[in-house]
Amino acid sequence: MLIQMKVNDFLEELASNSPAPGGGSISALAGSLGGALAAMVCRLTIGNSKYAEVQSEVEAILTEADQLRGELARCVDADTEAFNKVMDAYKLPKATDEEKAARSKAIQQAMQHAANLPLGVAESSLKVLKLAGRVLSIGNSNAASDAAVAGLMAHAGLHGALYNVKINLGSIKDEAYITATQAKVKEIIEQDNKLHAELLATAAKVIG
């Protein structure tokens, strides 16, 4: 498993001439790093009497951030597996018409899975961005730059994941699936635009 590798070995494997792991896994990792940082800011806030009024809200943010961090970390490996399944489908035999049809169906199924996966990463990263922005506003101000970085990581992971959705959509034939997915992508981008602008404005106010 990728997330069981040492960070340095993971970087080495990433830089290698094997296409997997690639940008999809790194986008999930960025989202997970954002979730972990947001959780840290929560932990540095909880129990501090200066922030007594927001304790219960920060506790709720922490629970969600920890969960999203775990989910997104699992997607680091799941994205690479989804990519490998597409590659496996392309290797299926195509000698007879029957084999051709079965291969084509397998490719389409694997492609949809390989598009759904980063779509989920983008949705989870959007949630991390929202939590990071909130904890930047109400959490421990000594950790403001950490909360801001959490939001930047989530924003980068979200857009990276959407590139992976789009590149897979290019090979998918199901028009209804394409239309529905494009609508979801558009909605995620709109929400990200708003939350990202808010994060930058809050960070400029708090950090400078």
Add this chain to the structure above:
Amino acid sequence: MLIQMKVNDFLEELASNSPAPGGGSISALAGSLGGALAAMVCRLTIGNSKYAEVQSEVEAILTEADQLRGELARCVDADTEAFNKVMDAYKLPKATDEEKAARSKAIQQAMQHAANLPLGVAESSLKVLKLAGRVLSIGNSNAASDAAVAGLMAHAGLHGALYNVKINLGSIKDEAYITATQAKVKEIIEQDNKLHAELLATAAKVIG
């Protein structure tokens, strides 16, 4: 060392209630992930006859990307060490006037180091962003989303690092240092704005 930890353990440690590692280390990691992904795209381009015309340029990008990935990975630990040195300086004795002066000097020195480090991370991440944009334009188009994600990671690492520069500047008293550093920050942001916009435009053209 942080980069010798397993990815999953690193995420766990990051989310803990200890302020280090924090956003500074994660910004360096994001830049390093960008460097590694850019290097992968180079390796998937070199030796492919379709890209014969750009071989020597891509080889040069690869050399630089590998070097930046290593440099930025070392900054993951160096940033946390720099933060810990600031904390150590604050713990110095302050009973006598002499001790107070020595402590204040040690804090200022540690703070400048803790600001210089992410400034270097931002500069290296800017280089990664430039390389990622170039390899997105001329490299293997099958890895276009990987090159785009490499650029997004570098851009996020750069801004994350600059938040860490700014937050440390707030505790530094040397006006000449502050002015010089703010000028560098401004220049990095200007170059990033340009390169990031170019990356997004190229990605929109190539990926959709």
